[in-house]
Amino acid sequence: MKSLEFRNVGFNVKIGTGKDAKYKTILSNINGSIESGELVALIGSSGAGKTTLLNLLSGRILGGTVTGDILFNGEKRDKKTFKRDVAYVEQDDLLFGTLTTKETLMYAADFRLDASEYTKQEKEDRVKDVMRSLRLTKSEDTLIGFEGHKGLSGGERKRVSIGVEIVTDPKMIMLDEPTSGLDSNSSEVIVKLMKSIAVKKDLICISSIHQPSSKIFYTFDKVMLLAPGGVVYFGSTRDVLPYFSSIGFEAPIHENPADFLIDIMTIDYENEENLQNSMDRVDRLKSSWAEYVSENGEIYKSNISAGTSMTSFNPDQSEPKNTEFDGPTEVWKNPWLSELRILTKRSWLRQMRDKSFLYSQAFSCVFGILLIGFTFFKRADGFSDAQNKIGLLFLLVLHNAFPVAMPVVPVLIEERGIMIRERASGSYRMSTFLFSNILTQAPIALASNITSLTAIYYLGKLQFHTGKYFTFIAIYIVVVMNSLGIAFVFSAASPNMRVAAMFTPLFLTVFAIYGGALVNATAVTPILSWIRYLDYMYFSYTAALQNEMKGLVFDCSKNTSGTCYPTGESVVLSFNLNLRTVWESFFICLGMAIFYHILAYAIIRFKTKPKYILV
Ligand SMILES: Nc1ncnc2c1ncn2[C@@H]1O[C@H](COP(=O)(O)OP(=O)(O)O)[C@@H](O)[C@H]1O
Ligand SMILES: [Mg+2]
Structure with missing residues (x-):
C-alpha cells in the first residue's frame, strides 16, 4: 500500500x-x-x-x-x-503530430528507461503492454495527427499522453x-x-x-x-x-x-x-x-x-521551508551519444514526414535558382556589370538568411515545448537536444542552398575559377550556419511563436542594413557603426565581394554614363569593404556562427531550467 x-x-x-x-x-x-x-x-x-x-x-x-x-x-x-x-499527464497534449502511436511510446521508453537496465526487447515489451492496457494496439501505426492530417481521435491522443507517462512504471499518476x-x-x-x-x-x-x-x-x-x-x-x-x-x-x-x-x-x-x-x-x-x-x-x-x-x-514544524532543486539531478538514462542518436533520429523522422515542408524547401530552391540565376544571366558591360555583381552577392547573403531562418523558428518552438515537458521527467540533456536540432536542420538547409548557389554561380557568370567557387560556397555555408544560429537564439529566447516571428526578421533586417551593400561601411553615424562588428552579413559580404572582385577587369570603353570601375579591386575600395581580408572575414563569420549556437544553448538552458519545489 x-x-x-x-x-x-x-x-x-x-x-x-x-x-x-x-x-x-x-x-x-x-x-x-x-x-x-x-x-x-x-x-x-x-x-x-x-x-x-x-x-x-x-x-x-x-x-x-x-x-x-x-x-x-x-x-x-x-x-x-x-x-x-x-x-503527470498535463491538460494539453504535447505530442509530435508526425510520429505514430507506437513510435511516440517507443521514444518515451528510450528516453525514460535506463539504457543499462532495459534491453531494446524489454522496452518494446513494455510499450506493447502499455498499448494493450490503454487499448491503443489497434492504432499503433496511426500518426498522432497534425494540421491537415487527421490522425488519432481526441480520446486516443489523450491515451497516448497517458501512455507516455506510464511507460516508466510510476508509482503514482496525476491527470489534469x-x-x-x-x-x-x-x-x-x-x-x-x-x-x-x-x-x-x-x-x-x-x-x-x-x-x-x-x-x-x-x-x-x-x-x-x-x-x-x-x-x-x-x-x-x-x-x-x-x-x-x-x-x-x-x-x-x-x-x-x-x-x-x-x-x-x-x-x-x-x-x-x-x-x-x-x-x-x-x-x-x-x-x-x-x-x-x-x-x-x-x-x-x-x-x-x-x-x-x-x-x-x-x-508546529510545518513552517514554510521549501527545498528547491534544479530539474533532474539524477543520472541520465542514456549515454550522451546514444541520447543524441535517439533524438536526432526522432527529429529526422518528423522532418521527413513533413512533406509540405520538404516540397516547399525544394520549390524555394528551384525558384531561387530560376529567379536569381536568370536575373543576372545577361552579361552587362562596364559599370552595370560591376553593379550586378555587387547586387548578386548581397542578394545571396539575404537569400541565405531570411528563407533559412524563418521556417526553422516554428519547428524549434514546437520542439522546445515538448522538450520542456520531457526534461521535467529527466528525459535527456539540453546539449543533446540542441545538437540533434542542428543535425536535423543544417543538412537540409545546406543541401538546398549549396545546390542553388552552385546553379546561380554558373548562371550569374561569376568567375570561372575552382578556388573562387569553393571559397564562395564556403562563405555562404557560414552564412547559412549563422542564419540558423540566429533562428536558434530567437526561438530559445522568445516566450512564444509570435514574438519569435517578430524578432527574428527584425534582427536580420538590422544586419542587412549594416551588411555593407546598402550603407557604406565607413560612412555610418559613429554611434551605430559598432553594429557591423556583430554583423555576420557584413563580414560574409566583405569576403564574398573580395573573392569575386579580385582580378576582375571591367570594360569601361562601352560605358555610356560617366562613372565606371576599371577593376574589381576599385569596386571593393570604393565600398570600403577591404578592411578585412577574405579569410579574416570568413573566420570571423565562422566564429559568429559558433557564438550564436552557444548563445542559444546558454539562453535555453537558463530559461527552461526547471526549479521544482518539494515540501
Ligand atoms: N503563478 C501564478 N501566479 C498568479 N496566479 C496564479 C498562478 N498560478 C495560478 N494562479 C491563479 O490561481 C487560480 C487557480 O488556478 P488553477 O490552479 O489553474 O485553477 P483550475 O485548474 O482549478 O482552473 C487562478 O485564479 C489562477 O489565475
Ligand atoms: Mg486547470
Whole structure:
C-alpha cells in the first residue's frame, strides 16, 4: 500500500514587483490522503486551484511559496527519486503530430528507461503492454495527427499522453482534466482505463475532472471538492450526496451529482447580491466540512493506515521551508551519444514526414535558382556589370538568411515545448537536444542552398575559377550556419511563436542594413557603426565581394554614363569593404556562427531550467 498525504498545504504567489507587490493565496489548508489502487477525482469550478494542487502534489511547481507537508509513504518526498515515481499527464497534449502511436511510446521508453537496465526487447515489451492496457494496439501505426492530417481521435491522443507517462512504471499518476474536450463515450473509456490501471498496477491516482457524467463520477472511488479557498468535501463518492443533504444541500433527484456540486461551490459574479450569497454559501460549506472533520476524523482515510502517519505529523514544524532543486539531478538514462542518436533520429523522422515542408524547401530552391540565376544571366558591360555583381552577392547573403531562418523558428518552438515537458521527467540533456536540432536542420538547409548557389554561380557568370567557387560556397555555408544560429537564439529566447516571428526578421533586417551593400561601411553615424562588428552579413559580404572582385577587369570603353570601375579591386575600395581580408572575414563569420549556437544553448538552458519545489 502506497500513500500520498498532504497536510495543511498552501500556496501563495507574489503578484507585481517592488512596492506594489501583493501576495495572493491560491490554496490554503488543504488536507487529505490518497492511497494506491483507488481513483480520486478532483472537482472544482474553474480557477479553484485544481491544476495548482496537482502541480504541488507532483512537485512541478515552479515558484511561489509552498507551505505545509506532502508525504509519500509517510515520508518527505525525496528529490532524487520522486520525479521518477510520479507521472503527470498535463491538460494539453504535447505530442509530435508526425510520429505514430507506437513510435511516440517507443521514444518515451528510450528516453525514460535506463539504457543499462532495459534491453531494446524489454522496452518494446513494455510499450506493447502499455498499448494493450490503454487499448491503443489497434492504432499503433496511426500518426498522432497534425494540421491537415487527421490522425488519432481526441480520446486516443489523450491515451497516448497517458501512455507516455506510464511507460516508466510510476508509482503514482496525476491527470489534469484528461476528459476535457472529449465526448462522453471517450471520457468514460479514459476514466475506466485509469481505474483498471490504478488497480492492476496499484497506483496512486488523482485526476481533476470537468463536468463528469453521473456514470463517470461514480467510477471514481473518492472525490475531493475544491471550492475557491478550500476543500469542502473529501471522501467516498457514494457518501457525497448524503453528506451535503445532511448539511442542508439537497441534490435535485435527476440532476447530475457533479453539476450540482459545482453549482453550490461556485462563486457567482453576476451581480452584487448573487456574489454575496454565493460567498456566504461557500463559507458555510467550508466551515461545515471543518466541523465534520473535527467530529468524524479524516473520513477519506481508510482505517488501515490511519494513525501511523498521523502521529508522525507535527503541525508546529510545518513552517514554510521549501527545498528547491534544479530539474533532474539524477543520472541520465542514456549515454550522451546514444541520447543524441535517439533524438536526432526522432527529429529526422518528423522532418521527413513533413512533406509540405520538404516540397516547399525544394520549390524555394528551384525558384531561387530560376529567379536569381536568370536575373543576372545577361552579361552587362562596364559599370552595370560591376553593379550586378555587387547586387548578386548581397542578394545571396539575404537569400541565405531570411528563407533559412524563418521556417526553422516554428519547428524549434514546437520542439522546445515538448522538450520542456520531457526534461521535467529527466528525459535527456539540453546539449543533446540542441545538437540533434542542428543535425536535423543544417543538412537540409545546406543541401538546398549549396545546390542553388552552385546553379546561380554558373548562371550569374561569376568567375570561372575552382578556388573562387569553393571559397564562395564556403562563405555562404557560414552564412547559412549563422542564419540558423540566429533562428536558434530567437526561438530559445522568445516566450512564444509570435514574438519569435517578430524578432527574428527584425534582427536580420538590422544586419542587412549594416551588411555593407546598402550603407557604406565607413560612412555610418559613429554611434551605430559598432553594429557591423556583430554583423555576420557584413563580414560574409566583405569576403564574398573580395573573392569575386579580385582580378576582375571591367570594360569601361562601352560605358555610356560617366562613372565606371576599371577593376574589381576599385569596386571593393570604393565600398570600403577591404578592411578585412577574405579569410579574416570568413573566420570571423565562422566564429559568429559558433557564438550564436552557444548563445542559444546558454539562453535555453537558463530559461527552461526547471526549479521544482518539494515540501
Ligand atoms: N503563478 C501564478 N501566479 C498568479 N496566479 C496564479 C498562478 N498560478 C495560478 N494562479 C491563479 O490561481 C487560480 C487557480 O488556478 P488553477 O490552479 O489553474 O485553477 P483550475 O485548474 O482549478 O482552473 C487562478 O485564479 C489562477 O489565475
Ligand atoms: Mg486547470
